[in-house]
Amino acid sequence: MPSLAMAACHCDLQRPVCGHCSRRKEQCRLPNDEPQQSQSYTRFRCRNFNCFQCPIHKSLLNGEELLLYNFVSNVSFTLSDRTDYQTVWSLHVPRDGQDHPHLMHSMLAISALHLAQTTKARDYSDERSYVDLAAHNYHQALSLLIPNVTVVTTGNFDALYASAMLTFLFNIGRLNSSNSARLPYDIAALSELGKGVLAVRLEGAMRHKIKSSQLMREYRPWDSPQPLPDSIDRAIKHIENLVHSLPESRKNKDQYIQATQLLRFTFNALTQNPEQPAMIFMWLVLVDRRFIELLRAKDTMALLILGHYGICAFQIKDKWWAANCGRHIVAAVHDILDDSEAMDMARRCRA
Numbered sequence: 001m002p003s004l005a006m007a008a009c010h011c012d013l014q015r016p017v018c019g020h021c022s023r024r025k026e027q028c029r030l031p032n033d034e035p036q037q038s039q040s041y042t043r044f045r046c047r048n049f050n051c052f053q054c055p056i057h058k059s060l061l062n063g064e065e066l067l068l069y070n071f072v073s074n075v076s077f078t079l080s081d082r083t084d085y086q087t088v089w090s091l092h093v094p095r096d097g098q099d100h101p102h103l104m105h106s107m108l109a110i111s112a113l114h115l116a117q118t119t120k121a122r123d124y125s126d127e128r129s130y131v132d133l134a135a136h137n138y139h140q141a142l143s144l145l146i147p148n149v150t151v152v153t154t155g156n157f158d159a160l161y162a163s164a165m166l167t168f169l170f171n172i173g174r175l176n177s178s179n180s181a182r183l184p185y186d187i188a189a190l191s192e193l194g195k196g197v198l199a200v201r202l203e204g205a206m207r208h209k210i211k212s213s214q215l216m217r218e219y220r221p222w223d224s225p226q227p228l229p230d231s232i233d234r235a236i237k238h239i240e241n242l243v244h245s246l247p248e249s250r251k252n253k254d255q256y257i258q259a260t261q262l263l264r265f266t267f268n269a270l271t272q273n274p275e276q277p278a279m280i281f282m283w284l285v286l287v288d289r290r291f292i293e294l295l296r297a298k299d300t301m302a303l304l305i306l307g308h309y310g311i312c313a314f315q316i317k318d319k320w321w322a323a324n325c326g327r328h329i330v331a332a333v334h335d336i337l338d339d340s341e342a343m344d345m346a347r348r349c350r351a
Contacts, residue, residue, distance in 0.1 A: 071111040081275035100159035102144035109137035180332035194285030307333035
């Protein structure tokens with residue numbers, strides 16, 4: 001009986017028998033049940049790719065092979081809706097991971113987090129196992145990434161950029177498990193991570209003029225404003241009007257205005273590039289550090305602006321790593337603000 005790892009299908013990774021084999025009444029053999037091979041790789045067949053060879057280190061444990069298989073077959077296709085990017089994430093990035101351990105651990109970390117959040121575990125211990133694997137590989141990735149990120153070259157750019165992006169999305173995926181009271185500090189940490197991703201990209205693009213990068217693809221320009229979806233446009237207009245109604249003498253008004261302008265800028269970019277849902281986090285990346293400090297100080301207007309960003313972020317519902325991000329932001333801001341402000345924001349959310 002051929003193993004599922006060699007089949008042109010998707011395994012839902014359920015144990016002891018996956019859904020595919022259960023429906024077909026076949027013997028289920030997951031990748032970690034494969035006979036030992038003499039080659040340094042295991043062959044996987046992945047969606048949209050025939051005879052795709054995904055190299056795997058001999059040193060990887062069977063559990064890590066399963067995580068890598070899940071990244072290649074499932075997670076990679078959630079990172080973008082552009083076919084060329086999906087090819088990069090499912091084919092080129094795993095191959096780069098063989099030469100860059102920080103990237104390998106970044107892939108394993110986000111794959112384990114994906115399984116923890118999307119796979120129906122048989123019991124609590126199974127779910128905790130995925131969570132523990134995610135945390136372990138995340139910390140390994142960070143410890144290996146930080147010493148390398150200060151030196152960006154043509155040879156390591158794609159690996160560093162991919163690791164940085166996966167690290168950022170990993171933390172986005174964990175956001176909704178955090179305590180509401182910690183939201184300002186979580187947003188501050190995410191903003192700094194995002195600025196690090198942008199710094200790697202700019203270093204590669206401007207200083208080294210990298211042309212052969214698989215990850216440096218062009219986006220459609222968004223400098224010409226386009227109509228936004230009604231729900232997003234209403235939310236942004238509401239907070240714009242609220243900020244502009246403040247007296248000119250109001251301290252920090254310039255920061256509020258810049259943050260709201262950046263909201264419209266971010267969603268213009270996303271509207272022009274809907275196949276790149278991660279662009280929704282441009283606001284977190286580009287918002288001024290002085291505004292982030294206002295959030296950390298739990299400034300009311302800064303929190304209201306963040307809450308309206310969360311309302312706009314509701315539109316990303318089909319990506320596991322962002323599906324509950326907007327809802328968590330709105331709920332956490334609701335908990336921090338007083339009742340009247342929270343109720344007003346809740347009404348905007350329902351609208």
